[in-house]
Amino acid sequence: MENNVFTGEYKRRKRKDIVFRLAILVPTGIVVSLLILILAQVVMNGSKSLNLDFFFQQQKPFGEVGGGVVQAIVGTIMVLVVAIVIALPVSLLAALYLYEHKGSKRANVLLDVVSTLQGIPSIVIGVVIYIWVVVPLKTFSAFAGGIALSIVMLPLMISMIKESLDMVPSSYLEAALALGVPRWRAVVEIIVPAAASGILEATGLGIARAAGETAPLIFTSFGNPFLSLNFMAPVSALPLVIYEYVKSPYDDWHQKAWGAALLLVLFVLSLNLLIGTRKKR
Amino acid sequence: MKRNAVSKSLMLLTLFVLGLTSALGAQTLLGSGATFPAPAYTKMFDEYYKLTGVKVNYQAIGSSGGLKNIQDRVVDFGGTDSFIKDADFSKYPGQVVHIPTVIGAIVVTYNLPGSLKLRLTGDVVADIYLGKITKWNDKAITELNPGVKLPNLAIMPVYRSDGSGTTFNFTAYLSAVSAEWKSKVGNANSVSWPVGQGAAQNAGVAGVVKQTPGTIGYVELAYANQNNMAVAVIKNSSGNWIEPSLASTSAAAAGAFPADTRIVLVNTDAKEGYPISSLTWLVVYREQNYGNRSREQAEQLVKLLWWMIHDGQQYVTALDYAPLPAPAVKASEAIIKSITYNGQALIK
Secondary structure (H helix, E strand, O other), X not given: OHHHHHHHHXXXXXXXHHHHHHHHHHHHHHHHHHHHHXXXXXXXXXXXXXXXXXXXXXXXXXXXXXXXXXXXXXXXXXXXXXXXXXXHHHHHHHHHHHHHOOOOHHHHHHHHHXXXXXXXXXXXXXXXXXXXXXXXXXXXXXXHHHXXXXXXXXXXXXXXXXXXXXXXXHHXXXXXXXXXXXXXXXXXXXHHHHOXXXXXXXXXXXXXXXXXXXXXXXXXXXXXOOOOOOOOOOEOOHHHHHHHHHHOOOHHHHHHHHHHHHHHHHHHHHHHHHHHHHHHO | OHHHHHHHHHHHHHHHHHHHHHHHHHHEEEEEEOOOOHHHHHHHHHHHHHHHOOEEEEEEOOHHHHHHHHHOOOOOEEEEOOOOOHHHHHHOOOOXXXXXXXXXXXXXXXXXXXXXXXXXXXXXXXXXXXOOOOEOOOHHHHHHOOOOOOOOOEOEEEEEOOOOHHHHHHHHHHHHHOHHHHHHOOOOXXXXXXXXXXXXXXXXXXXXXXXXXXXXXXXXXXXXXXXXXXXXXXXXXXXXXXXXXXHHHHHHOOOOOOOOOOOOOOOOOOOOOOOOEEEEEEEEEOEOOOOOOOHHHHHHHHHHHHHHHOHHHHHOHHHOOEOOOHHHHHHHHHHHHOOEEOOEEOOO
């Protein structure tokens, strides 16, 4: 009798265990298979369009078959360079402020501002930069696109850099101060270098985050069927090309959109992997 | 050591950027707007680049977008296929002029199983877009198409979601042939559609129709032909069934041209004219010295405009656009000659 009750209880627990295990495993499986399925789809559709022309030719007129997306590859690199040149120093300085004034009222306000900034839809950032930068300068440009992307990057980079600064043991700072090093030098020469790998990681993820953004570029870098190396003129970008080509009725452009998607995914993925392997070391 | 290297490479990068910026600045022109002529424009500009080395970047964002960009003076020229109304000229910070470039046909395209060739009247198209005709085998359509086996399939009208000159001309035509359309929906770059689904730009509408059975849409002829899409034959005001083509579009534009070239071509009286034909224009400022524009930039622009209405015309017929008729070319020449920099004409 007693034995029976015990085994009944045991079975019930066992069942519960299986149910919960499944409840956790199934969503995990969904997430993992989602990533694999997306990658497989992009690779299957995109790999066909990767050839020499794809990498080295400019866009053809509407409806003509052939050409490539060199203008978008170069354009994406250009807007990302502008974005990171702006976002890295700004986010480093903001993170240093947060590090130095932990818990102060202003630091808390800044933290709130950063998280609010993160919530602003990127299309809004694009429109605002159109009014702030494009209209006064009287031209769409890679420069304007880079500014818009830097705003997209900032919140992520600030919070990541702040975290990596916080992770440097406080004894480093104390030791430096005890040796009579001025505080600013201790921060610049001890804390920041100690957090260097975290800062690099933040930069990588910032780039990865911004590389796929379409909305901030529509009203800023604008697009260009020609290869342009002028930072003060409109340039194309991979997400813009994908957006334009997918909507078009042309089969060749659909094909090229998949190719551009594959390129973008490979770029972001390799950035992530690079950061991941660095982190482990 | 490290920081030195970083600052050095940053300086080099800056120099590189500045160098490129000054070297490449003058060899480009920027335009945006109408998607209706985009296949013709991108073809022309490709040829123009091979010929002159000047890169003309045309972004097909829709007529309303192009006009907004020229209003903000962030482009060298705007493209539109609905000309600026007299009352709207005051919205522009300077006097603008219209230069017509090509004539195109707005075709009614559809996606039905089998390659069915349909005949449609403006009335029936209006009733479809009003939501009064909802099935492809509706009596109104079968009566016009004896012998064509139409499926019992729901009609999904597709319209432009962005501000569009193509929409302007399409709704101008529907307003001209259907009193109900005129009173209920009207005629503008964007209207509130009673039924259907939106898509951005000519390319977007063509894309949706091409991929979705049962849909009907309106796009420039080039988009339909480039993608082997079915195109309806439309009855014109003389009672003739007209296939949209280079010839029937030219016929619609054969009449007189006003000096400022601002004219709506829909519902033409021409016996062999296609009833939903339209001109499309580039809009530029008459006085080119504004913002920080150089004289060189203004000269580049005027040269391009001149080339487009003359030599550039040879590239449009292959894409089924009609070249400008002689009176329109003449009127455009006078307009281009009136463009100035500091009050001086740029071309004689």
